[in-house]
Amino acid sequence: MGASIKDVAQRAGVSVTSVSRVLNGEKYVSKALLEKVNRVIEELNYSPSHIARSLKSQKTSIIGIIVPNLTNQFSSTILSNIEETASAKGYNLLVGNIAESLEKELKYLRIFQNMRVDGIIVMHQKFDDRILDFFAGASMPILFSSVKAPSSTYLSVMIDDYQAAFDTTEHLIQTGHVNVAYLGGDLDDITSGLNRYRGFLDAMKKHGLEQDERFVKFGDYKLPSGHRLMEEIIRQDELPTVVFAASDDMAVGALNCALDYGLQVPKDISIVGFDGSRITELVRPAITSMEQPVEELGRKSVDYMHQLIVNPEFTFDSDIILQHRLVVRESSRALM
Amino acid sequence: MGASIKDVAQRAGVSVTSVSRVLNGEKYVSKALLEKVNRVIEELNYSPSHIARSLKSQKTSIIGIIVPNLTNQFSSTILSNIEETASAKGYNLLVGNIAESLEKELKYLRIFQNMRVDGIIVMHQKFDDRILDFFAGASMPILFSSVKAPSSTYLSVMIDDYQAAFDTTEHLIQTGHVNVAYLGGDLDDITSGLNRYRGFLDAMKKHGLEQDERFVKFGDYKLPSGHRLMEEIIRQDELPTVVFAASDDMAVGALNCALDYGLQVPKDISIVGFDGSRITELVRPAITSMEQPVEELGRKSVDYMHQLIVNPEFTFDSDIILQHRLVVRESSRALM
DNA sequence: TTGAAAGCGCTAACAT
DNA sequence: ATGTTAGCGCTTTCAA
Numbered sequence: 001m002g003a004s005i006k007d008v009a010q011r012a013g014v015s016v017t018s019v020s021r022v023l024n025g026e027k028y029v030s031k032a033l034l035e036k037v038n039r040v041i042e043e044l045n046y047s048p049s050h051i052a053r054s055l056k057s058q059k060t061s062i063i064g065i066i067v068p069n070l071t072n073q074f075s076s077t078i079l080s081n082i083e084e085t086a087s088a089k090g091y092n093l094l095v096g097n098i099a100e101s102l103e104k105e106l107k108y109l110r111i112f113q114n115m116r117v118d119g120i121i122v123m124h125q126k127f128d129d130r131i132l133d134f135f136a137g138a139s140m141p142i143l144f145s146s147v148k149a150p151s152s153t154y155l156s157v158m159i160d161d162y163q164a165a166f167d168t169t170e171h172l173i174q175t176g177h178v179n180v181a182y183l184g185g186d187l188d189d190i191t192s193g194l195n196r197y198r199g200f201l202d203a204m205k206k207h208g209l210e211q212d213e214r215f216v217k218f219g220d221y222k223l224p225s226g227h228r229l230m231e232e233i234i235r236q237d238e239l240p241t242v243v244f245a246a247s248d249d250m251a252v253g254a255l256n257c258a259l260d261y262g263l264q265v266p267k268d269i270s271i272v273g274f275d276g277s278r279i280t281e282l283v284r285p286a287i288t289s290m291e292q293p294v295e296e297l298g299r300k301s302v303d304y305m306h307q308l309i310v311n312p313e314f315t316f317d318s319d320i321i322l323q324h325r326l327v328v329r330e331s332s333r334a335l336m
Numbered sequence: 337m338g339a340s341i342k343d344v345a346q347r348a349g350v351s352v353t354s355v356s357r358v359l360n361g362e363k364y365v366s367k368a369l370l371e372k373v374n375r376v377i378e379e380l381n382y383s384p385s386h387i388a389r390s391l392k393s394q395k396t397s398i399i400g401i402i403v404p405n406l407t408n409q410f411s412s413t414i415l416s417n418i419e420e421t422a423s424a425k426g427y428n429l430l431v432g433n434i435a436e437s438l439e440k441e442l443k444y445l446r447i448f449q450n451m452r453v454d455g456i457i458v459m460h461q462k463f464d465d466r467i468l469d470f471f472a473g474a475s476m477p478i479l480f481s482s483v484k485a486p487s488s489t490y491l492s493v494m495i496d497d498y499q500a501a502f503d504t505t506e507h508l509i510q511t512g513h514v515n516v517a518y519l520g521g522d523l524d525d526i527t528s529g530l531n532r533y534r535g536f537l538d539a540m541k542k543h544g545l546e547q548d549e550r551f552v553k554f555g556d557y558k559l560p561s562g563h564r565l566m567e568e569i570i571r572q573d574e575l576p577t578v579v580f581a582a583s584d585d586m587a588v589g590a591l592n593c594a595l596d597y598g599l600q601v602p603k604d605i606s607i608v609g610f611d612g613s614r615i616t617e618l619v620r621p622a623i624t625s626m627e628q629p630v631e632e633l634g635r636k637s638v639d640y641m642h643q644l645i646v647n648p649e650f651t652f653d654s655d656i657i658l659q660h661r662l663v664v665r666e667s668s669r670a671l672m
Numbered sequence: 673t674t675g676a677a678a679g680c681g682c683t684a685a686c687a688t
Numbered sequence: 689a690t691g692t693t694a695g696c697g698c699t700t701t702c703a704a
Contacts, residue, residue, distance in 0.1 A: 002475045004697055015675045020699060028673055045473050050450040051390045052697035055680050060387065062430075070416035071614065073409070080406035083433045087440070092447060094398075095431045097419045104423070111428060114386040137381050139338045223618060252618055259620045278407070282559060282588055283619055284595045340681055351691045356683060364689050388681035391696050 003044040012040040023048055054116070063091045063305060064112035066105055066122045070097045073277040074248065074292075075123060078146055081298025082121065089306055091118070102128050109134050119305045121145050125189050141308035145301040146292065148191040149319070155308065156319040157301045159292050161191050164324040165199030165246070168272060168290045171326055172242050173207045176335030177270070180204065181215035181240035183229050183250050192221070196246045196274065215240045219250060226253025234261050241335060242270035248277045251287050255331065270332035276325075285330035293322050339380040348376040359384055390452070399427045399641060400448035402441055402458045406433045409613040410584065410628075411459060414482055417634025418457065425642055427454070438464050445470050455641045457481050461525050477644035481637040482628065484527040485655070491644065492655040493637045495628050497527050500660035501535030501582070504608060504626045507662055508578050509543045512671030513606070516540065517551035517576035519565050519586050528557070532582045532610065551576045555586060562589025570597050577671060578606035584613045587623050591667060606668035612661075621666035629658050 005023075009016040014033060021029050022037040040046070054060045063086055067075050083093055094117060096108030105124060109131065112120050119140050125147045127135075132150060135142055143149075144156040172180055182200050185193040204211055214236050219225025226245055230253065233240065245251035251273030258265050265271055265285055273280055276291025300320055307314045341359075345352040350369060357365050358373040376382075390396045399422055403411050419429055430453060432444030441460060445467065448456050455476050461483045463471075468486060471478055478490050485492040508516055518536050521529040540547055550572050555561025562581055566589065569576065581587035587609030594601050601607055601621055609616055612627025636656055643650045 006697075016698080017675055017677095017700085018673090021674090024699085030673060033674080047446070047449050049391075049452060049697050050447075051387060051396065051452055052680090053699080054387045055385075055391050055682090055697080056699050058680075070412050070419065076406050076412040080433060080435075083406065083431065084435070087433075087443075092451070093431050095419065095429050097416060097423075099416075099420070107423075110383070111386075113383045115428070116385060116387055256618065256620055279615075279618075282592065282615075284592055341683095342681075352682080353684085353691060353693095354689090357690085360683085366689060369690080385681050388696090389683080391680090391698090392682050392684085394696075 003046045005046075005048065008037065008040050008044060008046050011044065012036050058116070060116050060118055061091055062094050062115065062117045063302075064094045064096060064108070064115065064117040064120045066096045066098055066108060066120065066124050068098060068100055068124045070095075070099075072249070073279050074275045074294075077277060077294050078123060078298055081295050082145065082301055083298075085299045085302035089302060091302070091306075098124060102126075102131065106130055106134065109138075112140075113138065116140075118309045119143065121301055121305060123147060125191055126186070141305065143301060143305045143308065146191075146297055148195075155304055155316050157297060157304060158191065158319060158321065159297075159324045160321050161195040162199040162202075164290050165196035165244075165274070166203045167199075167324070168244060168274070168326055169200045169203035170207070172244065172270075172272065172332075173203065173209065175333075177242045178209060179212065179215065179238070179240040179242075180209070181233055181243040182211070182217075183226060183243060183245040183254060184216070184218045185221045185246045185250075187218065192246060192274075200244065212240070214238070221247040221250060223249040223253040223256075226250030227257045228253070230254035230257035231261075234258070234263070239269060242272060242332060244272045244274075246274050248273040248275045248280050248287065248289055251289065251331075252279055252283055255283060255285075255287060265331050266333040272332050276327060280327075280329065288329045288332040289327055291325045291327045293325070296322050339382040341382075341384065344373065344376050344380060344382050347380065348372050394452070396452050396454055397427055398430050398451065398453045399638075400430045400432060400444070400451065400453040400456045402432045402434055402444060402456065402460050404434060404436055404460045406431075406435075408585070409615050410611045410630075413613060413630050414459060414634055417631050418481065418637055419634075421635045421638035425638060427638070427642075434460060438462075438467065442466055442470065445474075448476075449474065452476075454645045455479065457637055457641060459483060461527055462522070477641065479637060479641045479644060482527075482633055484531075491640055491652050493633060493640060494527065494655060494657065495633075495660045496657050497531040498535040498538075500626050500628075501532035501580075501610070502539045503535075503660070504580060504610070504662055505536045505539035506543070508580065508606075508608065508668075509539065509545065511669075513578045514545060515548065515551065515574070515576040515578075516545070517569055517579040518547070518553075519562055519579060519581040519590060520552070520554045521557045521582045521586075523554065528582060528610075536580065548576070550574070557583040557585060559585040559589040559592075562586030563593045564589070566590035566593035567597075570594070570599070575605060578608060578668060580608045580610075582610050584609040584611045584616050584623065584625055587625065587667075588615060588619055591619060591621075591623060601667050602669040608668050612663060616663075616665065624665045624668040625663055627661045627663045629661070632658050 098105040120142045149156040187193045217229040273289040276289045280287040280289040434441040456478045480492040520533045553565040609625040612625045616623040616625040
């Protein structure tokens, strides 16, 4: 199809080496040659093949990224922030949307391997053995963004989910809530399932409160499950004063359910989410949420990935923990 | 780093051709050779280089995609649907998030060119000359998804925005609305700016209604502009009975503004959006919206792109127009 | 300052 | 059924 470096060289009457030199802005090219070559490049609408360069240099400047679900607000926001830094640093993103399927994750990981991407960023959390094997045998650096890596061999850039859930719960208790409901995620899911739940539990314990079995329910982070679990709670004899959901989507589901049942939020019941995705600001009432620093998450993920790529000796002795921040909005109120 | 086909060949004591044959599942390989080679492939954890294959075959099986904004619900939903079909068809997606910057769009287009992607899908709309020049000189097929192509040389897969806006407006009029407000987008933006506005206008005209200057305002499709324009409308002396926003984000902005001003929706005022993105179902009241068939949009975009890629003689004499559908939810009501 | 030639990892035409 | 070799488009010695 397009012209190759050879075509340019021939038309310009020079060697391919010279064209290569012009392409790469090297020294030791005469002005005449430079101009001639550039003219021909224009004429032929030539553009150098990244493929060939990659083959030669063994670098693709591509980062493969495993996204759990593109339709999820939080994922796509992080993706967007990762893209921004990656692009600025000269990396391009090959996006593997796995739609929560391990089959698809494995498929994409193998593609990344074949593609010889410079590195892989994983934003997903629950793995099976085949995937762990892949990680172990991969020839490029792998970094986990917003989730805990399956082993300390890999770097994670994330918040302290345990502490964040602890702080949220403590805030609720300190503002007078005693009957705290918790809508959690899959406990097999270390970062956002288990750790957040443990943070909630320990904060309750610290303040001498016990978890009320009727008020602790587990779903799948998604909106419908928030709605469903909330419905179970509402239909019971007693109402908690606040519902702490382990994801914003679940919080929105819970909010909608409360509104559907004619409850006033936060007058009748407070609702608090987790993640700080944009959705919390755009529903009414706007939802109080434990916010993750998405810009920093994106930036640092790429920064460290870049380190891992350019410097094979780069070592770390712990995860990169970013600061969380509770953003109080309209959906929660103090009881005192 | 990793092993090459040569390493496999040597270790197995066969030629590279034989290894290649095994890799590609060709006929005429003895069972013994096949097993030997496969064993060595396992031992060496070998995976064939897609780079080298691409260089040889002049096919990358990569589709470059220009996304206006990853944080936008509608964009990422389409992207997700495109990804699904693309992945099923063996294509991988290189995502160019341009964050509405033409500089960045051009940058990504050039990268796609260098990368020798098999095709480019564009989900963006307002171009400058440099970008149009790029399109004209590109050596791979270019397809426009959900937006109108800048010329009929390119294929568009999209709905009929004019007709969709016309139908929405007519529906409102037929359910008794006379004072219809319209929150539009950039009129330079043919598909969603100009055509939707013209559809609105013509439907009004058809029913003998004139647009009320006080009720027609233009923003940028985003939520804050919907809020702002709605505020301008509310602060005027008279209220329309319905607000038709040219995007769901603007509709949500308008809804929030109405709620913030203590209006009841749809009792005091109806609100209608455009796009049918998930957000319309998750706010309260859920928003009536002119829905675009996102799954079909994604699927057909990739189907046609595939055609363009494999069959250079593929021709079309018109855009691919998909059906729109008004989904009535809680935010609008009939006045009769 | 310029060029010839080897080689990156693979496939395919040709030979045997 | 298997192997030899050229070549995809580029960069990089090495030589001139």
